[in-house]
Amino acid sequence: MPVSRRAIQIAIGLGLVSVGLLAGILFMLVTAPEPLGPDRQLRPRIELGGNTVALPRASANDSAATPVADPSLRDLNGAFRRVAERVRPTVVFIQIESQRSEERTFQFDGDMERFMPPRMRQSVGSGVILSAEGHIVTNQHVVEQAQAIRVTLPDKRQYEARVIGTDPSTDLAVIKVDADEPLPTAPLGNSDNLRVGDWVVAVGNPFRLTSTVTAGIVSALGRQVDIIDDTFSIEDFIQTDAAINPGNSGGALVNLNGELVGINTAIATESGSYEGYGFAVPTQLMQRVVTDLIEFGEVQRGYLGVSIEEVDAERAERLRMDRIQGVYVGTVRPGGAADLAGLQNGDVVLAIDGRPINAPNTLQSAVAQRRPGESMELRIWRDGAMQTKRVNLMGRDAMAYQEWMADLEGPADSTNRPPDAPGPTNPPSSPPESDATTNLPAWGIGLRALSDTHRTAFGVDEGAYVVFVENGGRAHTAGLVRDVVLTHVADEPVADAADAQRRFESSTSDRVLVRTQRRDGTGAFYEIERP
Incomplete structure (x- = not known):
């Protein structure tokens, strides 16, 4: 049976519609987002400079991901x-x-002034x-x-x-x-x-x-x-x-x-x-x-007994040094540790116990780590050559340093600088006296003979200077302090350190009464338990 023209047109139309539907379905499948599942999350979007940016979210499996950081x-x-x-x-x-x-505050109430x-x-x-x-x-x-x-x-x-x-x-x-x-x-x-x-x-x-x-x-x-x-x-x-x-x-x-x-x-x-x-x-x-x-x-800090300065290019050239190094010794205190070891004005300290020294504060720190009586080896530069000196450090209570220290405790002055301090100084020329310390370990104190400086400062003629009081010792427990003069032991006057030692050792009392005098002239009494 012949097909009518009308039927053919209808068939062609249905075919075109079907093709359009199939094309639409394919397009949706290709462009649509993946379905959400247990491992998929929506990504938030923010605007940066007018552009929308999607920020990633961590998934449940991220812990198993390869680490980004270097091991x-x-x-x-x-x-x-x-x-x-x-x-x-x-x-x-x-x-x-x-x-x-x-400053103290005062409150005014009419004519009354109250502190x-x-x-x-x-x-x-x-x-x-x-x-x-x-x-x-x-x-x-x-x-x-x-x-x-x-x-x-x-x-x-x-x-x-x-x-x-x-x-x-x-x-x-x-x-x-x-x-x-x-x-x-x-x-x-x-x-x-x-x-x-x-x-x-x-x-x-x-x-x-x-x-x-x-x-x-x-x-x-x-x-x-x-x-x-x-x-x-x-x-x-x-x-x-x-x-x-x-x-x-x-x-x-x-x-x-x-x-x-x-x-x-x-x-x-x-x-x-x-x-x-x-x-x-x-x-x-x-x-x-x-x-x-x-x-x-x-x-208890040791001191060299010197004043020190930086070494700059000009000084290094003048001293014929091949490079800028060390610390310049400006002044050596007569009778001090450095003087007794043979150091001289104009020496350059290059090293202490093998440690290079290139700044004044480095030298100060190296010395400050040692006690009086400890020794150290100094490598120095003198007259175009290196030498080695061994120094036995002294404490600030050494007789050679007493006048120097007394000056420092007086009015401030630009020329008053401690031993081993940077800068120039004018050390006193008085001869050094004996600086031997009489140790009484059982009592926990150290005594020393009086210097002229002590006699003037404390206003006494006789006695024993208290160099140190051992922390936790018997004297410390009794309240005795350092930097005073011991004038009496067991009610007997003390002539010097040796005399004080004899009186301590010969006392038979359970507690020994001692008397001291401070720099301001006031006295104090202490009862020290016998060892």
Whole structure:
């Protein structure tokens, strides 16, 4: 049967419609988003600069993805974590209550003027536990003039603390708490092994944010920034860019082994907060200071007896040195340690015990780490050649230094500088006297014969000068202090140190009564228990 023209047109139309429908379905399948499933999430879209950007979302399987970070970076991340876990329990929060030092305030009520007592000042700082018995190192400026000290451990235990001793020359102090159980201690590292560029971690309590950990590198070593306000200031700081802020003072600076390498002390800033320049006292100096403070209550520091200056290009050329190095000896104190060892004005100290010395503060720090009586080997430059000298250090109470020290304790003067201090000085020419110390270890004191300077300063003709009082010894327990003259022992006048020793040893009383005289002329009595 012949097909009509009408039927053919209908068939063609249906075919075109079918093709259109199939094409539409295919287009939808190709361009439509994938169906959501358990592993698929919608991606949020945000506008950046007028362009819509889709942000990826982490999927449930991302934990199994290949890590992007280099393995060495993951190791460093782990090192920081281990350091924080190791050190944080040993760094404490210190709260200080002291009396304000500003001018007194008065209140006016008609014609009546009433005195208002000074208000108490509260401040905070940090400290590092050094012994299980509760000895804590911090900065001297943190506990200065403290009337009450409260220490809070990271586990929130709190203790009252007392000052064991301070050292203004290094801005260090030791305080102690009486804990009910052994405390965690910070392992000590060797700050001499630090190099510029080493990673370091600072732990402390900035802005009362307790147990804060920051990281940085060693930016410089041996820095002197003139921030310690003391005649005998010793600055040999580690400089770091680890964030240090108010409240960090006295906190820990540690290496990536978690070992203490410095005590955070100060920052250089114009804003009052962190600007990238922090300074820490190195542990090699800190250990020396802390040991003496715990044992004696003060630092027994050796002195060379010289004034020192920088070596610049002009001076090095004049001294025929092949390069700019060392520290120039401007003046040698007659009868002092350097003089007895054969050092002369114009020598250049190149090294101490093999350690290169290229700055005055480096020499000061090296000497300050030794006690009176200890020796050190100096390599010096003289007359175009190197020589070696061995020096036995003397203490500040040595007779050869007495007049020099007395000048320093008088009115400030630009020419009055301590032994081993930078700058010129005019040493006195009086001959040295005997500086032998009579040690009485059973009593915990050291005595010395009076010098003319002592007789004038104390207003006495006879007696024995108290050089040191051993911390925790019998004399210390009785309240005796150093830098006084012992005038009587067992109610008998004392002629000199040897006489005082005889009277101590011959006394039969359970408690020996002693009398001392201070520089202001006042006397004091103490009863010392017999050994």
